[in-house]
Structure formats: structure tokens, C-alpha cells
Amino acid sequence: MKKEKYLAEIIDPNGFQRTLRRLASEILEQCGGAGNLVFIGLHTRGFPLAKRIIECVKTEENVDVPIGSLDVTLYRDDINHRAESLQMQVTDVPMDIAGKTVILVDDVLYTGRTIRAAMDALIDLGRPAKIRLVVMIDRGHRDLPIKADFIGKYLPTSLGEEVSVKLKNIDGEDGVYLVSTEREET
Numbered sequence: 001m002k003k004e005k006y007l008a009e010i011i012d013p014n015g016f017q018r019t020l021r022r023l024a025s026e027i028l029e030q031c032g033g034a035g036n037l038v039f040i041g042l043h044t045r046g047f048p049l050a051k052r053i054i055e056c057v058k059t060e061e062n063v064d065v066p067i068g069s070l071d072v073t074l075y076r077d078d079i080n081h082r083a084e085s086l087q088m089q090v091t092d093v094p095m096d097i098a099g100k101t102v103i104l105v106d107d108v109l110y111t112g113r114t115i116r117a118a119m120d121a122l123i124d125l126g127r128p129a130k131i132r133l134v135v136m137i138d139r140g141h142r143d144l145p146i147k148a149d150f151i152g153k154y155l156p157t158s159l160g161e162e163v164s165v166k167l168k169n170i171d172g173e174d175g176v177y178l179v180s181t182e183r184e185e186t
Contacts, residue, residue: 011176024056043089045107068093075117098126107165112146
């Protein structure tokens with residue numbers, strides 16, 4: 001039986017908000033402002049993270065930035081192996097992404113396979129000028145040559161560890177935790 005056990009708190013609630021503000025500032029600086037940006041958050045935690053980063057962008061630039069949500073289930077290269085555990089979500093990209101800088105947001109970057117699937121899905125929706133990847137945590141262990149442009153924190157992990165990103169509106173708290181996934185003897 002797989003049971004989560006918190007090994008360490010990596011980012012506390014105050015640090016979480018500081019990280020969101022820093023990510024928003026870095027995005028605005030490197031993209032030359034918010035004028036041509038579109039945020040697309042991956043289900044499940046990437047979308048609410050994107051909303052939180054956009055709040056920081058709005059505070060900094062007083063501008064509304066378009067946002068959409070993306071489900072990559074059908075684009076995954078492991079869909080045949082995980083079909084029973086995958087839950088379809090709604091893709092909602094209500095704006096044209098052609099010629100825009102898409103800020104793709106996810107909580108944890110691990111093997112890179114989810115991001116590869118997300119890029120395939122985005123290209124099916126239009127041809128963005130650029131795609132930039134924002135992640136709260138980069139934990140290493142890449143299977144594909146994918147790199148985030150904006151990283152909240154780089155956290156090297158062992159294969160027996162996972163990272164749990166908690167969001168106030170979903171989990172009742174903001175924080176990032178290192179989690180052990182070693183099987184527990186019963």
C-alpha cells in the first residue's frame with residue numbers, strides 16, 4: 001500500500017506567495033510585459049497556479065491577461081498503460097493562441113512527458129509565437145529534453161520521493177512538501 005509521508009516542508013505559505021510574485025515579475029521582465037501573453041494552466045494544479053500568477057501580474061501591471069485550461073490526457077504517450085487511472089478534464093482555451101506567447105503552467109516538472117503532451121495539444125489549437133514553461137517545482141529525472149523557463153524552486157529528489165504542491169483553494173493551505181512514497185509494511 002502506497003502512503004504519503006511528509007519528509008520536509010519545502011515552501012511555507014509565505015514563501016509560496018513570494019514565489020508566485022517572483023515568477024510573475026520574471027515572466028513580465030523576460031516577455032516584455034503582459035501585452036501578448038496568454039496563460040494556459042494544466043489540469044489539475046497548473047490551472048489554479050496560473051490564476052494565482054495572473055493575480056500577481058494584474059497587481060504589477062494592472063492588466064487582465066487571458067487564461068485557459070488544458071487537459072492532456074488524450075495526448076499522453078502512456079494512455080494505453082494508465083487508461084483506468086486517468087481522469088478526463090475539460091480543455092477550455094477561449095482565446096486564439098496564434099501569434100501569442102503562451103505561458104504554460106504546471107505544478108511539478110518531472111519526466112517531461114506531460115509537458116510534451118501539452119505542447120502537442122497546444123499546437124492543435126493554433127500556432128503560438130512562443131511557448132514558455134512555468135513550474136512551481138522542478139524535481140529533475142527528465143526522460144525528455146524539456147526545460148522550464150521559469151522555476152519556483154529546483155528540488156532534486158530521489159526516486160522514492162515525490163513532491164506535493166498544496167493550494168489554499170483546493171487543499172486549504174499553500175505549501176510544497178517533500179513526500180516519501182516508499183511502501184509501508186502492514
